[in-house]
Amino acid sequence: MGSDQRKDRMRFLCAAVIAGFLTTSAGVGAKELVIIANKAYPADRITREVVKEIYLGERTMEKSVRILPVDQVDPVVKKRFVEVMIGTSIQKYEAYWFRKTFRDGVVPPVLRESSPEVIQFLEREVGAIGYVWGDEALKKSGIKMLLSIEVGD
Amino acid sequence: MKRAFEIGMITAAVFFLSDSTGAGFELSAFSDVSFTECSRQECETVLGDRGGRNGNFVLGDLDFFGVNQFDQFDVLIELDIEEGRIVDLERLTLGYTVSDVLRIRAGRFHTPLGFWNPTYHHGIQIQPTIRRPQFLRFEDEKGILPLHTVGLYLSGRVRSGGLGIEYGAFTGNGPKITVEDAAAVLSPNNVSDNNPGKSVGGHVSVSPDGIPGLTAGAAGHFSRILSDPAVTALQLPSVDVNQTIWAGNLTYAREFLELTAEYYAIRDKDRSAAGGGTRVSQAYYALLSYMIGDRWVPYFMYESMSVKSAAGEDAYLIALAASDTTKTIAGVRYELSSKSSLRAEARKVRWGDFDWNEYGLQWAVGF
Known part of the structure; x- marks a missing residue:
């Protein structure tokens, strides 16, 4: 093996170590929000735009199933969801729903206290869709994941 | 006493319904208290005591609103207690959603003309000013437009080519002119129709993705309107007109700015x-x-109503005692919270041959 080859191998190893370090450090603390639904929900994938339409009451049906969006009372996960997915603040989101319900007669998202309660509700209702932190949705049998979004620390 | 008992029972029933169902019955209510004063005797000449020449505290409506959904069905109720004594079922619809493209509702609904009427309904807290524009006053407030319909309403929403499109079509009992409290008023004919011609109408509004916040809409309403025989007893002309209403609206809401404009043409x-x-x-x-x-929202509104109600002109508008009216309004709203606000307004009013200034304060809540 010539010295050039050794230098190339060293450069490759260094690059791999640095890349691995950067990847790992970026992953540490990066939280993942997942959009989940009942296992029989009539879609297997969903886009961010559709999630926004559902949580703003603009899309209420999926095929012939009424969509039942679920919101969390937990202000940490709700704040992150509303800011990242809806693009507004909790205060404006709630004011929007107050008007929307009155104007169009559309019921706002169901409220659940915590992620386990959201998952329990989703397991029962075919049209139910909700959001939880990624690690909270692992190994749950009655639900499926439709979308995953990294939302930072 | 009997009236107070009835109102108490209705209020208790509404709250019980809200509390007992829990699963999805959404109940809201609106109310407000205002103070109004006008600057000159003319307001009393035109509007009587309600003009505010003496400075009036005004008890606003107590408006209950509830909606429930189950499977593809929904029920919507809006029950209004006006002036602390009149119970009025403003909206009651039974709905079935086939898809987002087609929703079917039957019952009594706000006629989907323009923007204001199907948006703010009776919810004072969510409307931008203390009062509705004069020409959009409800039928029992001496309004000139059929703002409630009893019948069938189909509506839907689609997306196409960068446009969000909402549309609807409806048919119902044609309105009539009847007598209430010794005055002629429009009635939506809740349980009967006094002529064979059903009212029909439709609307469409478009929101382009390329201009976020902009919505433009158009609507039409066609009906035959007859008066009750009792109207002629008030020395008013009997009314039998074919009425066509065209309405256009434009709204633009972006960041902190909101612009709304509506135009109506009423052809009798x-x-x-x-x-x-x-x-x-x-x-x-x-x-x-x-x-x-x-929290602070200053606003400015100009409204105008130009009607053919001189002797020998439009019998419909003569019977409803409509007058040419303009109002120039400057006000400010202070948002106490997302569900409560204070408003202060100054209005310059011209009503037929009379004119005066008005001042108004209002505290409104929605809860």
Whole structure:
């Protein structure tokens, strides 16, 4: 093996170590929000735009199933969801729903206290869709994941 | 006493319904208290005690609103207690959603004309000003437009080519002119129709993705309107008109700025033996508001109603005692919270040959 080859191998190893370090450090603390639904929900994938339409009451049906969006009372996960997915603040989101319900007669998202309660509700209702932190949705049998979004620390 | 008991029972029933169902019955209520004073005797000449010459505290409506959904069905109720004594079922619809493209509702609903009427309904807290524009007053407030319909309403929403499109079509009992409290008023004919012609109408509004916050809409309403015989007992002309209403609206809401404008043309063709011909009246308003910080919203509105109600003109508008009216309104709203606000307004009013200034304060809540 010539010295050039050794230098190339060293450069490759260094690059791999640095890349691995950067990847790992970026992953540490990066939280993942997942959009989940009942296992029989009539879609297997969903886009961010559709999630926004559902949580703003603009899309209420999926095929012939009424969509039942679920919101969390937990202000940490709700704040992150509303800011990242809806693009507004909790205060404006709630004011929007107050008007929307009155104007169009559309019921706002169901409220659940915590992620386990959201998952329990989703397991029962075919049209139910909700959001939880990624690690909270692992190994749950009655639900499926439709979308995953990294939302930072 | 009997009336108070009835109102108490209804209020208790509404709250019980809200509490007992839990699973999805959404109940809200609106209320407000205002103070109004006008500057000159003319307001009393035109509006009587309600003009505010003496300075009036005004008890607003107590408006209950509830909606429930189950499977593809929904029920919507809006029950209004007016002036602390009149119970009025403003909306009651039974709905079935086939898809987002087609929703079917039957019952009593707010006629989907323009923007204001199907948006703010009776919810004072969510409307931008203390009062509705004069020409959009409800039928039992001496309004000139059929703002409630009893019948069938199909509506839907689609997306196409970068446009969000909402549309609807409806049919119902044609309105009539009847007598209430010794005055002629429009009635939506809740349980009968006094002529064979059903009212029909439709609307469409478009929101382009390329201009976020902009919505433009158009609507039409066609009906035959007859008066009850009791109207002639008030020395008013009997009414038999074919009425066509065209409405256009434009709204733009972006960041802190909101602009709303609506225009209505009301065309009445006289069918009576006297043959009064065809008359066209017009009404419009433009409203501009701008939010400063999180709480202060100064606003400016100009509204105008130009009607053919002189002797020998439109029997429909003569019977409803409509007058040419303009109002220039400057006000400020302070958002106490997302569900409560204070408003202060100054209005310059011209009503027929009279004019005066008004001042108004209001505290409104929605909860």
